[in-house]
Amino acid sequence: MGADPLKTIEPAPKPQAAPATPLQRLVTLEGEALKTTDRLALKHMAVNTTRKLIPAGHIIWLSRAGNAVKIEAISSQADVDNTSPFVQWMRAQMNGRARAGEIDSTTTFEFQSRRTDDNFTYPFPYALSVPLGQNGHLGVLLLTRDTAFTESETALATRLARLYGTQWAALGAKKRARMTPRKKTVFLGIVAALVACGFIPVPMTTLAPAEVTASNPFVITAPMDGVIDQILVPANSAVIKDQPLMRLVDTSYRNEYLLAEGEESVAKAKLRQASLTSFVDEAAKREIAIARAEQELAAARKAYARDRLSRTVLSAPMDGLALFSDPQSLMGKPVATGEAVMQIADPARVLLRIDAPLTAGETLQSGARVRLFLDSDPLSAIEARIDQASYYAAPKPDGTMAYTVYARFEASDNTARIGARGVAKIYGQTAPLGFWLLRRPITIARQFVGF
Numbered sequence: 001m002g003a004d005p006l007k008t009i010e011p012a013p014k015p016q017a018a019p020a021t022p023l024q025r026l027v028t029l030e031g032e033a034l035k036t037t038d039r040l041a042l043k044h045m046a047v048n049t050t051r052k053l054i055p056a057g058h059i060i061w062l063s064r065a066g067n068a069v070k071i072e073a074i075s076s077q078a079d080v081d082n083t084s085p086f087v088q089w090m091r092a093q094m095n096g097r098a099r100a101g102e103i104d105s106t107t108t109f110e111f112q113s114r115r116t117d118d119n120f121t122y123p124f125p126y127a128l129s130v131p132l133g134q135n136g137h138l139g140v141l142l143l144t145r146d147t148a149f150t151e152s153e154t155a156l157a158t159r160l161a162r163l164y165g166t167q168w169a170a171l172g173a174k175k176r177a178r179m180t181p182r183k184k185t186v187f188l189g190i191v192a193a194l195v196a197c198g199f200i201p202v203p204m205t206t207l208a209p210a211e212v213t214a215s216n217p218f219v220i221t222a223p224m225d226g227v228i229d230q231i232l233v234p235a236n237s238a239v240i241k242d243q244p245l246m247r248l249v250d251t252s253y254r255n256e257y258l259l260a261e262g263e264e265s266v267a268k269a270k271l272r273q274a275s276l277t278s279f280v281d282e283a284a285k286r287e288i289a290i291a292r293a294e295q296e297l298a299a300a301r302k303a304y305a306r307d308r309l310s311r312t313v314l315s316a317p318m319d320g321l322a323l324f325s326d327p328q329s330l331m332g333k334p335v336a337t338g339e340a341v342m343q344i345a346d347p348a349r350v351l352l353r354i355d356a357p358l359t360a361g362e363t364l365q366s367g368a369r370v371r372l373f374l375d376s377d378p379l380s381a382i383e384a385r386i387d388q389a390s391y392y393a394a395p396k397p398d399g400t401m402a403y404t405v406y407a408r409f410e411a412s413d414n415t416a417r418i419g420a421r422g423v424a425k426i427y428g429q430t431a432p433l434g435f436w437l438l439r440r441p442i443t444i445a446r447q448f449v450g451f
Contacts, residue, residue, distance in 0.1 A: 025053045026156060033163055039171050043073040046141060046164045051075065053160070054153050057124035060142040062094060069094040072139070094142070103129045103140050106158050108149055130157045132165030139165070198434030203427045206360035208402070210372055210424035212416045213353045214345030218318060220245065222335040223311040231327035236419075238347075239316045245342065246330075250312040257305035264302045267295035320344045321418065350416060352384050354405040354424045355396060359443075363428030364389040370407045374422035383410045386426070 020028070029049060036042040047059040061073040071080050071087055081087060093111065097103050107129045111122045124144035132138040141161045143149070149157075179187065226248035233245055271291040316322070324330065324342035335341060352372060356364055370384040384407040393401040407424070409416065435442075 022053065022156070026159070029053055029160060030163055033160075033167050036167065036171070039168060042164065042167055042171065046160075047073045047075040050141075050143075050157075050160060054143060054149075054157055055145060056143040057145045058143070060090065060144075061139065062142060063139040064098065064137065067095065067098045069098050069140070094140070097129070104131065106130050106154060108154070111144070128154060128157055130154075130161035132161050132168060138168055198432060198437075200433045201430040202433050202436050203430050204363055204436060204439075205428065206356065206363050206426045208354050208356045208360065208405075208424050208426065210352055210354045210422055212418055212420045213351050214321075214323065214343065214347075214418055215349040215351045217323065217343040217345035218320070219340050220314055220317075220342045220344060222248075222337055222339045222341060223314070224248075224308065224337050225335070226312065227332065227334050228330050228341070231324075231330055233322050235322070235324055235327055237322055238320070239322050239344065240319050241316055243316045245314045245316055245322060247314075248312040248335075250309060253305070253309045253312055257302070257309045260298065260302040260305040264295070264298035267291070267298035271295045314341075316344055318344055318346075320346045323418070345418060347418060350409065350418055351387070352407040352409065352416075352424065354407060354426070355402040356389070356405050356426065358393055358401055358403070360403065360426060360428075363426050364403060364405055365428065369427040371425045371427075372416070372422050373425070374416070374420050376420065376422075378422075381425075382416060384408060384424075385410060 029052065032045060032049060033042065036045055043061045047061050050056070050059055056075070059075040060071060063070050063072050069091060071082070071091055074080055074087075082091075094103065097109070102109065109127050109129070111125045111127060122144075124146050126145055126148050128143040128149045130141045130143070132141055141157070141164065143157060228246060229249045230247045231245075232247065233239055233243070239245065271288070271294075274287040274291040277287075321344070322342055323345055330341065352370065354370070364386065366386055366388065368386045370386060372382040372384060373380075374382070387406050387408045389405040390403050393403050396402050405426075
């Protein structure tokens with residue numbers, strides 16, 4: 001009977017690939033090591049991938065600084081916990097061998113008990129220490145396991161460690177590009193230009209907060225002790241001469257005036273009676289002088305009471321602006337004799353008050369140039385000149401120390417509003433640009449060094 005033509009023909013089995021030889025694995029490991037781009041990747045590749053060629057329980061990368069050993073990487077661990085007992089025990093073991101010079105070359109040895117106070121033993125007592133560089137100055141690659149290492153494994157480990165050390169040194173070397181003659185000329189030209197710019201004379205400048213204030217304002221003070229009853233003008237409004245500004249509580253002063261007025265009426269009546277009686281009684285003539293004196297005294301008391309009553313209303317002594325705070329905060333406030341309550345200022349006569357910092361002492365010369373940049377118009381500058389400056393710094397409300405400087409505006413048609421704030425730029429003497437740029441570091445250096 002013939003073969004069935006529909007019967008499926010099974011494909012022949014594919015030949016299995018032969019396992020890689022140790023030489024092939026060595027070449028593969030060397031290629032992977034040469035492909036690493038940073039030292040961290042090289043360390044982790046060395047402690048983990050080396051086990052494909054050389055079986056080991058632990059592979060540890062150690063760095064050296066003299067006889068001090070530091071564990072950088074451990075196989076199968078992403079990070080090294082330097083506080084763990086195992087890492088501390090392993091570091092102590094390797095430090096002792098480094099001081100004895102036992103890891104300067106390829107060496108095999110055995111570990112003893114992990115701790116002397118218990119029966120725990122390290123499970124991989126056989127160790128192979130291979131230096132990464134000449135005399136182990138770059139570090140050591142330590143392999144441990146539970147069986148002794150053969151001579152062929154020792155040779156493979158030595159070759160790999162030398163390769164790792166070479167790649168470690170190559171990754172740490174910084175290549176410095178050589179400068180071409182043209183680039184060197186351009187660089188030197190730029191340096192020379194910067195040095196030359198450092199000798200350009202520029203004025204020493206200082207920035208400080210500033211405020212437009214009234215020049216010689218008239219201060220309105222309380223003429224006597226009392227309590228503010230009413231503010232008769234809006235805050236910061238224009239007033240004219242003799243316009244009422246505020247009123248004090250006048251109850252007691254009005255009562256005193258009424259009593260003085262009554263006393264004067266009584267004294268006048270007594271004087272009139274004495275004058276009429278003197279025509280018929282000679283003795284009554286002697287009472288006329290006394291009655292006249294009492295009448296004059298009552299008139300003086302009335303005039304005094306009228307004057308005190310008139311002082312309860314404070315009027316403007318001149319045309320200008322009435323400068324004071326919110327009227328609601330003044331009403332009901334007790335005031336003492338001579339206490340300032342408001343100012344009358346001429347809006348056309350203003351000054352610039354500057355709170356200069358302590359570092360601006362050398363620039364505060366009379367007549368020095370000042371440029372004011374108002375917060376309301378920061379792009380336009382108003383020219384001014386320093387008129388006077390204090391020699392001693394005084395504390396400010398914010399707790400800082402500053403010099404008080406007054407400057408006069410140069411433009412006669414200046415329209416800066418009283419109370420306007422901004423930043424003033426004070427110009428001092430000229431100095432080289434290099435010193436102007438480095439004055440702060442120089443000041444700090446002098447404070448610490450004292451030269």
